Amino acid sequence: MEDMIFYDRxxxxxxxxxxxxxxxxxxxxxLMIVFFKWKFLRTKIQKYxxxxxxxxxIFAVNFTxxxxxxxxxxxxxxxxxxxxxxxxxxxxxxxxxxEGLFSFFLESSFLVLFIFGEKLMxxxxxxxxxxxxxxxxxxSGWFILATNAWMQHPVGYExxxxxxxxxxxxxxxxxxxxxxxxxxxxxxxSVVTSSFVVASIGAFYILRNKNLExxxxxxxxxxxxxxxxxxxxxxxxxxxxxxxxxxxQPAGFAAMEGIFKTEDAGAEIVLIGQPNMVEKKLDNKIAVxxxxxxxxxxxxxxxxPGMDQFTKEELPSNIPALYYSxxxxxxxxxxxxxxxxxxxFFLWRKKLHTIKPLLWxxxxxxxxxxxxxITGWYVAELGRQPYLVYGLLKTSDGISPTVSSGNTLFTLLxxxxxxxxxxxxxxxxxxxxxHQGPKPVKH
Amino acid sequence: xxxxxxxxxxxxxxxxxxLDGYDFGTGIIHLFFAxxxxxxxxxxxxxxxxxxxxxxxxxxxxxxxxxAFPTFYASxxxxxxxxxxxxxxxxxxxxIGLEFRSQFKNKMWSAIWDTSFGVSSLLLALFFGIxxxxxxxxxxxxxxxxxxxxxxxxxxxLPLWDSSFSPLTEHPGxxxxxxxxxxxxxxVTLAIHGxxxxxxxxxxxxxEKLKNVIFNLNIVLFILTIFSLVVWQTVNPDSLNNFVExxxxxxxxxxxxxxxxxxxxxxxIKKDSYGFTLSTLLIIGGxxxxxxxxxPVILPSTNAVNESLxxxxxxxxxxxxxxxxxxxxxxxxxxxxxxxxxxxxxKGKIDEMDYGH
Numbered sequence: 001m002e003d004m005i006f007y008d009r010x011x012x013x014x015x016x017x018x019x020x021x022x023x024x025x026x027x028x029x030x031l032m033i034v035f036f037k038w039k040f041l042r043t044k045i046q047k048y049x050x051x052x053x054x055x056x057x058i059f060a061v062n063f064t065x066x067x068x069x070x071x072x073x074x075x076x077x078x079x080x081x082x083x084x085x086x087x088x089x090x091x092x093x094x095x096x097x098x099e100g101l102f103s104f105f106l107e108s109s110f111l112v113l114f115i116f117g118e119k120l121m122x123x124x125x126x127x128x129x130x131x132x133x134x135x136x137x138x139x140s141g142w143f144i145l146a147t148n149a150w151m152q153h154p155v156g157y158e159x160x161x162x163x164x165x166x167x168x169x170x171x172x173x174x175x176x177x178x179x180x181x182x183x184x185x186x187x188x189x190s191v192v193t194s195s196f197v198v199a200s201i202g203a204f205y206i207l208r209n210k211n212l213e214x215x216x217x218x219x220x221x222x223x224x225x226x227x228x229x230x231x232x233x234x235x236x237x238x239x240x241x242x243x244x245x246x247x248x249q250p251a252g253f254a255a256m257e258g259i260f261k262t263e264d265a266g267a268e269i270v271l272i273g274q275p276n277m278v279e280k281k282l283d284n285k286i287a288v289x290x291x292x293x294x295x296x297x298x299x300x301x302x303x304x305p306g307m308d309q310f311t312k313e314e315l316p317s318n319i320p321a322l323y324y325s326x327x328x329x330x331x332x333x334x335x336x337x338x339x340x341x342x343x344x345f346f347l348w349r350k351k352l353h354t355i356k357p358l359l360w361x362x363x364x365x366x367x368x369x370x371x372x373x374i375t376g377w378y379v380a381e382l383g384r385q386p387y388l389v390y391g392l393l394k395t396s397d398g399i400s401p402t403v404s405s406g407n408t409l410f411t412l413l414x415x416x417x418x419x420x421x422x423x424x425x426x427x428x429x430x431x432x433x434x435h436q437g438p439k440p441v442k443h
Numbered sequence: 444x445x446x447x448x449x450x451x452x453x454x455x456x457x458x459x460x461x462l463d464g465y466d467f468g469t470g471i472i473h474l475f476f477a478x479x480x481x482x483x484x485x486x487x488x489x490x491x492x493x494x495x496x497x498x499x500x501x502x503x504x505x506x507x508x509x510x511a512f513p514t515f516y517a518s519x520x521x522x523x524x525x526x527x528x529x530x531x532x533x534x535x536x537x538x539i540g541l542e543f544r545s546q547f548k549n550k551m552w553s554a555i556w557d558t559s560f561g562v563s564s565l566l567l568a569l570f571f572g573i574x575x576x577x578x579x580x581x582x583x584x585x586x587x588x589x590x591x592x593x594x595x596x597x598x599x600x601l602p603l604w605d606s607s608f609s610p611l612t613e614h615p616g617x618x619x620x621x622x623x624x625x626x627x628x629x630x631v632t633l634a635i636h637g638x639x640x641x642x643x644x645x646x647x648x649x650x651e652k653l654k655n656v657i658f659n660l661n662i663v664l665f666i667l668t669i670f671s672l673v674v675w676q677t678v679n680p681d682s683l684n685n686f687v688e689x690x691x692x693x694x695x696x697x698x699x700x701x702x703x704x705x706x707x708x709x710x711x712i713k714k715d716s717y718g719f720t721l722s723t724l725l726i727i728g729g730x731x732x733x734x735x736x737x738x739p740v741i742l743p744s745t746n747a748v749n750e751s752l753x754x755x756x757x758x759x760x761x762x763x764x765x766x767x768x769x770x771x772x773x774x775x776x777x778x779x780x781x782x783x784x785x786x787x788x789x790k791g792k793i794d795e796m797d798y799g800h
Contacts, residue, residue: 061542063495064495064538064542067495067498067499067502067538068534068535068538068539069535070502071498071501071502071505071531071534072528072531074502074505074506074509075505075520075527075528075531077509077516077520078509078516078517078519078520078521078527079520079521079524079527079528080521080524082517082518082520082521082598083517085509085513085516085517085520086513086514086516086517086518087513088513089509089510089513089514089516089517089759090510090513090759090760090763091763093506093507093509093510093511093513093516093759093763094510094763094766094767096506096509096510097503097506097507097509097510097511097767098506098770098774099506100499100502100503100504100505100506100507101503101506101507101770101771101774101775101777101778102770102774102777104499104502104503105496105499105503105777105778105781106777106781108495108496108499109496109781109782109784109785110781111495111496112492112493112495112496112785112789113784113785113788113789116492116789117788117789120788121788160760164760166759166760166762166763167759167760167762167763167766168762170763170766400517400521400524400598401521401594401595401598402521402522402524402586402594402598402599402600403521403524403600404600407524407525410525411524411525411528414528414532418532418535422535422539425539425543428546429542429543429546432546
C-alpha cells in the first residue's frame, strides 16, 4: 500500500514536472508573439514580423511537446487516481472538460492557421490568429488553475452519503478566492520564463555577432517584459498568494516559511537554513525578525502560528521539500528582479548590448525561471499534502484500488526512459531553430 | 441528460477516430507502400499537418467522459491500466516520428522516424480495436473469484493477456483471440481510411496503386466482418438482441455496410472525396453499431455477481450534467466554427499548397 501511493505520486510528479516545462513557455511566449505581430501591424517594420514567425516556430515545438506530455496527465487521473476521479469527477471534470473544449481547440486550430496561413489570410487576420492562440493558451491556464484551486480550497460542493463530491454551485468554481491570485501569479511567472528565453536568444545572437538587428530586438523586448513580469510576480500576486495560504492553509504556511516555534509577538522571516526534523528547528539559520508578520498582516507584532501549533496529521507530509521549494522559488524570483532591473537600467542608457557580462548572465540564467516555476507548483502541491482535496480527501484514499505497485513502477520507468529521449530531441530541435535564426530582414 | 452526454461523447470519440484515424491509416500505408522519398515526405505531411489538432478531440472526449461519467472513467482507466499507458507511449512515438522526420535531410534519420511513425500508427490502430473488442466482450467486474468480489463491484483489473488467450475464461486478458480479430478489423479499416485520405490530399505517385490496395483490403474487411459477427455470438450470445428490441438502432449497421459495399466500387469512383466519405461511414458505423449493441450498457460484466456499468449507474449528478449542457452547447458551436474555418483555409492537395513562408 505504501509502495503504491509512493509510485503513483512519483509518476504523477515526474510526468507533470516534465510536462510543465512546455506550457509555461507557450503561455508567456504567446503574449509576446501577439506583441510582435501587433508592432508589425502598426509599424510595418519587417523585423517584428520575423520575430513573431520565429517565436511561433519555437512555440510550435513546445506546443507539440505539451500535447504529447499533457495527454498522460489527463489519463493518469483515471489510471492511477481512479478513486479520486470517481469521487470528485463530477466537479473537477467540469473544469477539465472545459479546458479541452474551450482552450485546446482554439489553440491548436489557430496555431496551424498561423503557421501555414499567412499568405492566405492577410496580415490583419494573421494577427487575429496569433491573438486566438494566446487566448486559448491562457484559457487553458485558467481552467487548470480553477481545478487546482478547488483542490486547494474546495467550494460549491456537497458530499453525498457514499462519499461522492457533488457540484451544487457552478459559478463558485470560478469565484473561488484561491483562483484569481493563483492564476495571475502563474501567468506572470510564465511571462518571466518566456522573457528570459526571448532575451537570452537575443543575447546569444549579439554575443555571436550574428542576426544583430533581431538580436537587439529580442533582447530589448525580453528585458522589458521580464522586468515588468518579475516585479508583478512578487508584488502584488506573490504576496496575495502567500496571504491566501496563511488564511486557508495555516499549517502549510508555517511549514513553507520554516517556522517551527510560535513566537510570542512578531514572526521572523527565514532567508536561509536547513530544516532539522529531529530537533524541530532550522540549522544554520539566517532570519530577520518581525518581517513575516509585517508582510503577511501589515502588523510587526502579529502572532503567526508555528508548526508546534498543529498535529502531525494537519502538517504537510514532507516539510523540508516544501520549505526548500518555497525558498528556491522566492530566492530565484529575487535574483530575476535584480538582473532585470540592472538590464533595464542599461537599456535606458542605450548600452545594454555592449555590456557583455550582463549578456552572458542573461543567457545562462535561462534554466532558472523554469526551476522557479516548477518549484512554485511544488509549493502549492506539497503544501496541500496529505490531502488531495484540502481537509476532505486524503491522498492515500485517492489511488486506484486495483492497480498494483509493480505495474505502476513499470510504467514509471517507461515514462522516465521515454521522456529522456523526448527531452533530448526537444533540445536538438530548439537548438536547430535558434541556430537557423529568424529570416534576415530585407533592405 | 445521461443520454445527451452519452451521444455527445460517442460523437466526439467517433470524430476523433475519423480524424486521427486517417493519421493512423496514413501511417500504416506509409509503412507498407510509400517507397520513394518524395512520396514519403508528402504522405507524412498529409498526417503531420493536422495530427495535433486531431488529437485534441481525444483530449476533449476524455475530459467530457471524466465530467459526465466519472465512475466509468475511473473504472475503465484503472482497469485497462497497462494498455492505456502503452497507447500513451505510442502516441508519443507517432508524434515525434511525424515532427522529426523532415528536420534533417539525412536518409538514416528519416528512416528511423518513418518507422517510428508507421509502426506506432499500426499498433495504435490495433490497440484501439482491441479496446473496442474488450468493451463489447465485457470484463470481470469486481474481479470475482468463486462468487466473491475482490474489489468494489465497479472496479476491475485486466492483465495484458491470459495464457489461454481465450475470451471465454473467468479472467480474460486485454488481448485474446476475439479482441485480436477486432483489432485487425480496426487496422484494416483505418488502412483503407488512410488510403482514401492520401488520395484526397496528395498527388503521390502511388495514388493509382492505392485504388487496388483499398479494393483488396475491403475484401479482407468484408470477410473479417462476417467472421467477427459469427464468433461474437459465441463470446456474447445476446450481442444482437438490442437490434431486435430497438429496431431503429439498425441505422448504425446500415451506415457501416453502406461504407463497406460502397468501397467495392472504389475503382469506378471519380471523386476522391467520395472514397473518403465511404471510409468515414465505415468508421462511424463500426463504432456506433458496437455501442448500440450494448446500449444502455457501456461495459458489460462477465459475471453474475456484479451488474454491468451503464450510462445511468456511472453518471455524475444531475446538477453538474445540466450546467455542463449549457457550456457544452456553446463549446460545440465554437468548435464547429474553428473546424470549418481551418478545413476551408487548408483545403486542397498538400503538395500544391503554398505554406506562406
